[in-house]
Amino acid sequence: SQTIHQWPATLVQPVGSPLSLECTVEGTSNPNLYWYRQAAGRGLQLLFYSVGIGQISSEVPQNLSASRPQDRQFILSSKKLLLSDSGFYLCAWSVYRGESTDTQYFGPGTRLTVL
Amino acid sequence: EDQVTQSPEALRLQEGESSSLNCSYTVSGLRGLFWYRQDPGKGPEFLFTLYSAGEEKEKERLKATLTKKESFLHITAPKPEDSATYLCAVQDPGSARQLTFGSGTQLTVLP
Numbered sequence: 001s002q003t004i005h006q007w008p009a010t011l012v013q014p015v016g017s018p019l020s021l022e023c024t025v026e027g028t029s030n031p032n033l034y035w036y037r038q039a040a041g042r043g044l045q046l047l048f049y050s051v052g053i054g055q056i057s058s059e060v061p062q063n064l065s066a067s068r069p070q071d072r073q074f075i076l077s078s079k080k081l082l083l084s085d086s087g088f089y090l091c092a093w094s095v096y097r098g099e100s101t102d103t104q105y106f107g108p109g110t111r112l113t114v115l
Numbered sequence: 116e117d118q119v120t121q122s123p124e125a126l127r128l129q130e131g132e133s134s135s136l137n138c139s140y141t142v143s144g145l146r147g148l149f150w151y152r153q154d155p156g157k158g159p160e161f162l163f164t165l166y167s168a169g170e171e172k173e174k175e176r177l178k179a180t181l182t183k184k185e186s187f188l189h190i191t192a193p194k195p196e197d198s199a200t201y202l203c204a205v206q207d208p209g210s211a212r213q214l215t216f217g218s219g220t221q222l223t224v225l226p
Contacts, residue, residue: 012222019140034213041218042218043119043219044159044202044204044214045203045214045216046213046214047212059213067139080190083129090158092158094194103149103161103164104149104161106151106158106159106160106161107158107182108157108158109156109157109158111156
């Protein structure tokens with residue numbers, strides 16, 4: 001069965017500090033990978049998605065970046081955090097099997113607080 | 116631009132009191148509509164995918180239905196463990212299988 005991991009689970013960082021969040025998927029190959037952010041009381045906002053190693057698409061202009069160094073690893077980074085970067089960050093995966101749609105499955109999330 | 120609106124924002128039910136959550140959507144061509152359950156501090160848990168108007172799917176006390184403009188999540192005789200935020204999302208054919216989410220309905224079932 002497939003498993004998705006995210007770490008750290010919680011993080012408190014000062015404004016201006018760097019950020020690195022990691023997501024790994026087990027039990028599948030060549031997944032589509034996604035980073036979402038969820039602000040308090042709001043829906044999920046797609047930040048980045050990747051259909052393969054080194055292939056990253058950005059949905060929202062911001063001071064965040066993403067990388068996919070390995071097939072099942074997705075990293076979210078920032079050089080300098082802003083207060084507005086606080087939120088709940090979720091990684092998701094899906095596998096396209098030639099069907100009309102594919103289901104996304106989410107990880108446990110990382111709670112980021114920028115002070 | 117795809118839009119997803121969920122109502123109500125919050126719903127409090129007594130145990131056993133059935134009700135429905137609404138998800139209305141605007142999308143150029145629906146590829147799929149998804150329902151997720153999210154517990155506090157956790158990632159969303161997949162519940163259902165609906166593909167075309169008239170389709171229905173059930174899981175325990177939950178039943179999801181789909182029309183051309185909205186979806187309903189019916190909860191029959193809910194229990195306190197059904198308390199969670201329920202999220203609706205749509206996937207349109209013009210995107211790289213991205214999802215657009217609603218803001219969710221926070222359901223509280225009182226014993």
